[in-house]
Amino acid sequence: MGIINILDASVASKISAGEVVERPASVVKELIENSIDAGSKNIILEVKNAGKKLIKVTDDGCGMTKNDAVLCIERYATSKLRTIEDLNSLITLGFRGEALASISAVSKLQIVTRPRDQSIGTLVEVWGGEIIDVRDTGCKEGTTVTVKDLFYNTPARLKFLKRDSIEFNNIYNIFYKLMLSHPEISFKLISDDKLKLSSTGDGNLLNCIKTIWGQEIADHMIEVKAQDRAVKVTGYISDRSVIRRSKNDILFFVNKRCIINKALYAAVLDVYKQYLTTGTYPVIVLNIDIDPRMIDVNIHPTKLELKFSDEHGIYGAMYNALNNALNPKSEVNRPLTSI
Numbered sequence: 001m002g003i004i005n006i007l008d009a010s011v012a013s014k015i016s017a018g019e020v021v022e023r024p025a026s027v028v029k030e031l032i033e034n035s036i037d038a039g040s041k042n043i044i045l046e047v048k049n050a051g052k053k054l055i056k057v058t059d060d061g062c063g064m065t066k067n068d069a070v071l072c073i074e075r076y077a078t079s080k081l082r083t084i085e086d087l088n089s090l091i092t093l094g095f096r097g098e099a100l101a102s103i104s105a106v107s108k109l110q111i112v113t114r115p116r117d118q119s120i121g122t123l124v125e126v127w128g129g130e131i132i133d134v135r136d137t138g139c140k141e142g143t144t145v146t147v148k149d150l151f152y153n154t155p156a157r158l159k160f161l162k163r164d165s166i167e168f169n170n171i172y173n174i175f176y177k178l179m180l181s182h183p184e185i186s187f188k189l190i191s192d193d194k195l196k197l198s199s200t201g202d203g204n205l206l207n208c209i210k211t212i213w214g215q216e217i218a219d220h221m222i223e224v225k226a227q228d229r230a231v232k233v234t235g236y237i238s239d240r241s242v243i244r245r246s247k248n249d250i251l252f253f254v255n256k257r258c259i260i261n262k263a264l265y266a267a268v269l270d271v272y273k274q275y276l277t278t279g280t281y282p283v284i285v286l287n288i289d290i291d292p293r294m295i296d297v298n299i300h301p302t303k304l305e306l307k308f309s310d311e312h313g314i315y316g317a318m319y320n321a322l323n324n325a326l327n328p329k330s331e332v333n334r335p336l337t338s339i
């Protein structure tokens with residue numbers, strides 16, 4: 001007899017859930033991304049006890065049929081990808097079909113959903129990966145996903161969570177980035193029955209910046225608009241007077257996904273080093289629209305790092321876009337590099 005044993009499905013699913021769901025903030029990210037992918041115009045996030053007790057996301061997106069509402073909690077169940085080639089033209093935030101499967105494996109999950117063209121909705125309830133109820137229900141168009149008692153069946157994970165103020169901070173940080181990535185969607189964050197952050201969905205990025213960082217920062221933001229054949233850079237960067245001690249406010253959204261990339265970051269630091277001393281940083285909110293074939297998003301679900309096929313070119317494009325905006329009369333202005 002050997003010593004190897006195949007894990008049963010319920011143990012395996014709890015372990016793999018850990019890859020996607022690390023903490024309440026990861027649930028928030030996955031649920032809101034689903035609402036964005038569903039074409040919602042209004043997204044409301046409610047949390048209780050920093051998401052440990054309750055995370056509820058209500059949207060007015062496309063909703064799901066009964067069949068789909070039952071299917072969506074299966075692993076690798078997705079409406080966003082069919083073939084491996086589809087990865088090259090991906091425009092959705094999700095595509096792995098793992099989020100709801102993972103979340104439902106480690107919580108008490110409820111989905112209430114109705115597609116736009118149907119009069120009756122569906123309620124699906126799943127506890128620890130087991131479907132315990134599926135029934136018709138009256139509900140508004142769109143989807144509400146409620147996640148209760150996260151990690152109730154994985155005590156080791158539960159113990160690993162930090163105190164409420166830290167976990168809420170993680171949620172807040174994810175939330176405002178999602179809000180900035182979609183100024184055309186109205187977002188609301190309610191924590192323990194108090195409204196913490198909201199946007200109107202008027203499409204104005206500067207208004208979102210104002211609600212997050214305040215009027216004073218918004219007054220010192222410069223608009224960036226640069227277009228190259230393959231890359232479009234738009235957004236706002238702070239002028240020379242804004243000095244931040246943390247680099248957390250340097251944000252890049254590539255095709256509406258908040259990402260980390262060394263070349264983009266280096267371009268920012270190189271442009272600002274003329275004005276800021278070491279250890280101080282600007283506020284940067286930039287959208288980079290680029291042909292999906294020039295980036296690789298096929299990375300680990302929780303990794304935010306993104307690779308461009310031409311990192312050097314993207315550095316040049318970003319450097320010039322920022323330098324032109326920050327220093328319009330500068331002699332060092334050069335046209336955008338072709339990439």
Ligand code: ADP
Pocket residue numbers: 030034035038059061062063064072073077078079080093094095096097098099100101142143
């Ligand atoms: P992915 O987003 O990678 O496809 P998920 O597990 O997050 O995987 O979701 C599975 C599927 O469930 C999605 O592809 C989508 O079809 C459906 N779905 C999830 N959330 C929503 C929602 N809020 N509105 C409409 N459909 C949804």
Ligand code: MG
Pocket residue numbers: 030033034093094095097099100
């Ligand atoms: Mg998803």
